[in-house]
Amino acid sequence: MDIGTPAPRRRMRADARRNYERLLAEAAAAFAEHGADFSLEEIARRARVANGTLYGHFPTRRALLEALLGDRMRALAATGEELLPHPSPFDGLAAWARAAMAHTTIYRGLGAALMQAVEDETSELHTACKAVLAAGEGLVARARAAGEVRPDVTAPDLYALVNAAAWAGEQSSIPQGERLLTFGLDGFRTSATTRG
Amino acid sequence: MDIGTPAPRRRMRADARRNYERLLAEAAAAFAEHGADFSLEEIARRARVANGTLYGHFPTRRALLEALLGDRMRALAATGEELLPHPSPFDGLAAWARAAMAHTTIYRGLGAALMQAVEDETSELHTACKAVLAAGEGLVARARAAGEVRPDVTAPDLYALVNAAAWAGEQSSIPQGERLLTFGLDGFRTSATTRG
DNA sequence: AAATATATCGAGACAGTCTCGAGTTTTCCA
DNA sequence: TGGAAAACTCGAGACTGTCTCGATATATTT
Structure with missing residues (x-):
């Protein structure tokens, strides 16, 4: 229901799931604030995650x-x-x-x-x-x-x-x-x- | 009248005017083809001009x-x-x-x-x-x-x-x-x- | 043809996208 | 519980793009 906690498609490692959720939360905030063309790099930064990790979870914007x-x-x-x-x-x-x-x-x-x-x-x-x-x-x-x-x-x-x-x-x-x-x-x- | 030959606001050096017009022509083609967010760098490249020259003529997109x-x-x-x-x-x-x-x-x-x-x-x-x-x-x-x-x-x-x-x-x-x-x-x- | 005004050039600072192999964690199961 | 396998993260690096600036080159004027 809530956009903050969508279900990843499969079992994930605990750390992966944590990162996934943090990325999503930061993305929601960033998108709400700056629109759909917000920098993905910045989302990774805010979520305190390397940008490669972001691309691992979400290959594209x-x-x-x-x-x-x-x-x-x-x-x-x-x-x-x-x-x-x-x-x-x-x-x-x-x-x-x-x-x-x-x-x-x-x-x-x-x-x-x-x-x-x-x-x-x-x-x-x-x-x-x-x-x-x-x-x-x-x-x-x-x-x-x-x-x-x-x-x-x-x-x-x-x-x-x-x-x-x-x-x-x-x-x-x-x-x-x-x-x-x-x-x-x-x-x-x-x-x-x-x-x- | 035609968008291909708008008048620059003042006297320009001959080479400057030539570049100005080439940039504009390439920009028209590029914009028509790829939309208004086309790369300015590429326009300079196509017009065979350094990108600093482009920015000299047109400070912003x-x-x-x-x-x-x-x-x-x-x-x-x-x-x-x-x-x-x-x-x-x-x-x-x-x-x-x-x-x-x-x-x-x-x-x-x-x-x-x-x-x-x-x-x-x-x-x-x-x-x-x-x-x-x-x-x-x-x-x-x-x-x-x-x-x-x-x-x-x-x-x-x-x-x-x-x-x-x-x-x-x-x-x-x-x-x-x-x-x-x-x-x-x-x-x-x-x-x-x-x-x- | 020298002096002056005017342009051009392209390196460089910075930001963003995206990839990849090395290294790190977690999980699983013996 | 310990160690191998699987899963994941990291961050450097290749690339593209925006924009600036001082050195250099070219036109114009006298």
């Missing part, structure tokens, strides 16, 4: 991100399912979109990673992204069936909107992300005139 | 970007003014937004630079961004006055939408940028129900 995010992503997908029986399909959709944007905002630069992971099957985040996308699809389908969003709105549209809005918010000193999300969601609505 | 983009940006602002008397204020706005997105798409990573430049007064790109924003403001104001977009839509919203859509398009293998732009613009319209 992406591997580190994946270890950090997996559980959170699954939680987001679960939230989507919980919102499925919302009395207003559109409002359920909107609420989930806001939750998803908040999730994307925890680390600067995360939106790009998520946009790429959803298309990249070699990414370990891929499965989690697919689950998130599926959750979005459920909400979109219901809102579409209820006639509350346009028939051509898709789950990838929602996914892209959320990530793009999160991105915009990161670039701006004003809460531009929320504004964009609101406008985008309204653009999804049936009441919006379809342009030729 | 941003300075290089500005030299590359200034004219284009001003052209975009001009396009905005031309579209001002469009018979349908909304359509004029939409047409300009599409042109602006196309502009942002010429170099990968450019959207982020533009979002930052508009808020950063020390950026060489700042003035150009302000001009673009002003052009957007003209179009938005007219559409607002005509009752075709919601009264709370601002030029920064439009600017953010364009850049965010361009960003989304870069991340995706499908034309997600255009879709997002369309939905966002529809979200701007008066006909979209305002959510509580």
